């Protein structure tokens with residue numbers, strides 16, 4: 421074990437503890453990640469005694485400031501780029517209406533028992549006479565070999581005591597590519613309603629970690645199968661299922677969404693682009709229609725979906741800022757490149773897409789690429805080839821017309837001065853004529869042509885310029 425404790429901090433922590441005559445251990449995620457060969461940012465130090473007093477001694481010895489959280493009985497200091505957290509060993513008991521336990525001082529084993537999963541209970545001693553000794557009373561190492569998420573104590577009690585652990589179980593399964601033990605799955609199903617006592621922020625924090633994992637569908641399948649998804653994010657659970665009428669079915673939008681999400685995850689780490697994948701078809705259940713002639717349709721699901729985004733973000737306590745607007749824009753536009761790829765591509769359609777997507781055009785193209793999930797290899801190849809054409813066309817039109825960061829070549833002020841107008845409807849009308857003229861390709865995206873065009877359109881409205889052009 422010693423070879424894994426190569427950071428000189430560990431020896432130092434041990435010798436300070438020896439001086440004080442107390443036992444200390446490195447515990448939890450840091451130890452787990454040693455065995456899983458993962459990078460850890462935090463070190464949790466367990467003190468059999470008073471964690472805060474010990475942390476203050478360590479802070480003094482290292483010449484580092486210590487942050488103390490008296491209410492939690494914990495302390496924290498920074499050592500190089502690591503966060504080191506100190507906590508006294510504790511024994512916990514729970515009441516039914518709160519995640520907050522009643523806490524007493526405890527032994528190493530009491531403290532290991534209160535931890536969520538066997539893989540998170542491992543402790544390594546830092547005192548000199550037992551330096552590097554591993555304590556693994558719940559077979560955490562064995563579970564790591566089996567790639568298993570299992571609770572150290574009775575699973576029903578573990579999840580009932582602190583229901584956030586249900587989300588954590590699924591998050592660890594997604595992050596580590598582990599399987600959740602069957603007893604734990606059944607206990608989550610039994611306790612799912614208790615997720616209601618956990619703050620929305622904490623739930624969403626875990627949800628975002630699932631979304632940011634390498635293959636997020638693993639986590640979502642667990643969320644769906646346990647019934648948690650229906651409770652925390654019902655709109656997504658409603659995507660599930662296939663309806664068949666007259667022998668015609670539509671695709672299962674839940675599994676399609678998961679496929680799109682995994683495709684996006686393989687290409688981008690961006691949380692918000694992943695959220696756009698999750699939400700791109702969110703309004704399909706609400707817009708679903710069956711027509712005996714044409715079969716299933718989801719007409720307008722992109723508009724309705726975009727309108728649903730703010731409510732979903734607010735429900736989940738996600739930020740209602742430009743990140744939400746980005747997701748909303750992608751949901752709104754997600755069919756446009758596909759429509760383009762299917763039709764004869766005109767320059768004006770390309771300019772309109774560049775105008776509407778602006779800076780987010782690459783993200784949109786990535787989402788659309790990921791959205792092609794047909795199992796028909798011929799169709800898939802054809803779609804993707806068409807996409808390449810759209811991409812080339814986007815590139816050449818942008819090079820020529822510079823639409824993606826479009827600023828009107830003639831401003832509202834210019835128009836007011838030219839025709840001696842006050843701000844009002846007519847100024848807006850002329851600005852729209854110019855924008856439409858450029859997007860339709862009637863004029864080029866230059867000030868000169870835009871001014872001449874403005875003059876012509878203003879003339880049609882009965883307006884005359886009060887000064888010379890240019």
Ligand code: ATP
Pocket residue numbers: 447448449450462464534535536537540541582584585588
């Ligand atoms: P990560 O840093 O990836 O979130 P971690 O395991 O370090 O993983 P933390 O949330 O930092 O997770 O928690 C540190 C340790 O505290 C865990 O390894 C676990 O032993 C324990 N722990 C954290 N949250 C809970 C909980 N809700 N119930 C029981 N034990 C917990």
